[in-house]
Amino acid sequence: MKTRVDIIDNRTGEPVAAELFDEVTVEHFIEAQQEWRPIVLKAARQLASRGSRDLVPQHFHWDWTVKAPELGVLANTFYGIRYDKKLQGLMKLETVGEFCRCRLPEQADRSLVYVDYVEVAPWNLKTLMVALGEKPLYSPIGSRLIEAAVLKSKEEDCKGRIGLHSLPITEQFYRQACRMTPVGRDSAKQNLLWLEYTPEQAENFLTGVRP
Amino acid sequence: MADKRTMTLNLTDQEMRLLEDLSARKDVSKTALLRQALRLYQMVEARLSRGEKLFFEDEEKKKAELMVV
Amino acid sequence: MKPNSDREWLKKQAALEDNCFVSVGGLVMAVEDLEQQTQKVSAARQAFVSLVNLSRREHKLTWEQFSQKLDVDLAELIGIENDENYMPAPRTVTKIAQFIHVPAEKLFVLSGLARARDIHFQEAALRFAARSQPVEELTSEEHEALKEYVKFLCER
Numbered sequence: 001m002k003t004r005v006d007i008i009d010n011r012t013g014e015p016v017a018a019e020l021f022d023e024v025t026v027e028h029f030i031e032a033q034q035e036w037r038p039i040v041l042k043a044a045r046q047l048a049s050r051g052s053r054d055l056v057p058q059h060f061h062w063d064w065t066v067k068a069p070e071l072g073v074l075a076n077t078f079y080g081i082r083y084d085k086k087l088q089g090l091m092k093l094e095t096v097g098e099f100c101r102c103r104l105p106e107q108a109d110r111s112l113v114y115v116d117y118v119e120v121a122p123w124n125l126k127t128l129m130v131a132l133g134e135k136p137l138y139s140p141i142g143s144r145l146i147e148a149a150v151l152k153s154k155e156e157d158c159k160g161r162i163g164l165h166s167l168p169i170t171e172q173f174y175r176q177a178c179r180m181t182p183v184g185r186d187s188a189k190q191n192l193l194w195l196e197y198t199p200e201q202a203e204n205f206l207t208g209v210r211p
Numbered sequence: 212m213a214d215k216r217t218m219t220l221n222l223t224d225q226e227m228r229l230l231e232d233l234s235a236r237k238d239v240s241k242t243a244l245l246r247q248a249l250r251l252y253q254m255v256e257a258r259l260s261r262g263e264k265l266f267f268e269d270e271e272k273k274k275a276e277l278m279v280v
Numbered sequence: 281m282k283p284n285s286d287r288e289w290l291k292k293q294a295a296l297e298d299n300c301f302v303s304v305g306g307l308v309m310a311v312e313d314l315e316q317q318t319q320k321v322s323a324a325r326q327a328f329v330s331l332v333n334l335s336r337r338e339h340k341l342t343w344e345q346f347s348q349k350l351d352v353d354l355a356e357l358i359g360i361e362n363d364e365n366y367m368p369a370p371r372t373v374t375k376i377a378q379f380i381h382v383p384a385e386k387l388f389v390l391s392g393l394a395r396a397r398d399i400h401f402q403e404a405a406l407r408f409a410a411r412s413q414p415v416e417e418l419t420s421e422e423h424e425a426l427k428e429y430v431k432f433l434c435e436r
Binding site: 073 | 257
Binding site: 004005020034140169170172173177 | 281282283284285286287288289290291292293294296297298299300301302367370393
């Protein structure tokens with residue numbers, strides 16, 4: 001699957017046509033690791049040296065040899081966003097598994113699509129780019145990926161319900177930008193905050209309605 | 212969406228009741244539920260093939276191993 | 281249903297996302313771990329460079345001849361040799377592995393394209409890196425070190 005998604009080029013303020021695709025391969029993991037990691041490390045060191053440890057991205061060293069077997073499993077769906085010949089974001093969803101159950105009391109135990117990880121290229125993240133004396137390039141990559149997760153949930157007949165564990169540093173994105181409902185901290189997952197959409201909230205996110 | 216193929220599935224009364232009950236509980240169609248079940252089976256099978264083990268854990272943190280035949 | 285193509289939605293979301301970090305808990309690593317990983321990667325990387333260099337010299341090839349023999353860009357080999365942070369293409373590493381007759385996945389770890397899960401692997405890389413010296417003619421010790429290390433990579 002490949003579909004057009006508009007993103008904003010922050011240099012001009014104008015929309016540009018990026019591509020959302022689901023045929024993610026090992027080469028994409030390697031590309032992300034090779035292209036993103038040096039910048040993340042550089043920005044992390046800058047932030048740490050300024051004493052901004054709480055802003056340090058709790059980011060990644062992906063071992064793609066571990067990630068590669070995940071690709072052949074039907075329970076997993078991957079999405080990437082590409083623009084200007086570069087990977088701008090990557091996401092992994094699970095459509096079955098231990099986390100694919102709603103925890104909000106009003107929809108307890110119903111099926112949802114679990115967002116296992118979302119990563120946005122570091123050159124699109126303001127906090128990292130400002131640390132390097134630059135500006136973020138494209139947005140809103142995270143929102144486009146969450147939108148894809150909601151659409152996948154609808155395709156799976158889960159009515160747009162998605163759930164995820166958020167790092168402390170990303171709670172603001174899911175609470176405010178995505179308007180997901182925080183349900184509680186999961187002691188089984190490093191006390192990370194669990195957030196979830198009801199079908200109505202998912203629809204509001206897709207259409208931009210703010211009740 | 213990928214191209215889909217159709218199959219007919221014969222179920223016993225008990226299996227059909229289970230399917231209806233689960234699909235109501237999960238708020239998904241019966242078809243969606245069966246597709247989820249197939250994926251879950253593949254996921255478990257793939258990990259078992261790699262030598263991993265599957266456990267359930269109760270509230271008191273006692274683990275019981277699930278044997279998959 | 282297709283992605284939202286409404287410009288107002290796009291701008292609103294971009295504004296909301298502006299100061300946010302976007303990630304979830306699936307991939308977490310503290311900066312202290314990043315520092316430790318970087319040191320381990322350096323040792324493995326040094327072993328990789330030594331392995332490539334010694335193998336080339338054992339066959340008495342110049343860098344240009346080596347790149348032709350492997351059918352890889354000369355720039356890739358120079359990058360490997362000179363830049364600790366240079367990430368070679370997977371194809372290049374595979375070609376080198378075929379030339380040296382070692383499993384490609386072992387070289388992926390040494391080159392930094394993948395991570396080692398085996399402490400013995402890392403220790404062996406360190407020892408090999410320490411034993412190789414940058415001179416033209418391979419000494420008998422270097423011959424021995426190269427032979428042993430290739431054997432180690434093939435056996436595990």
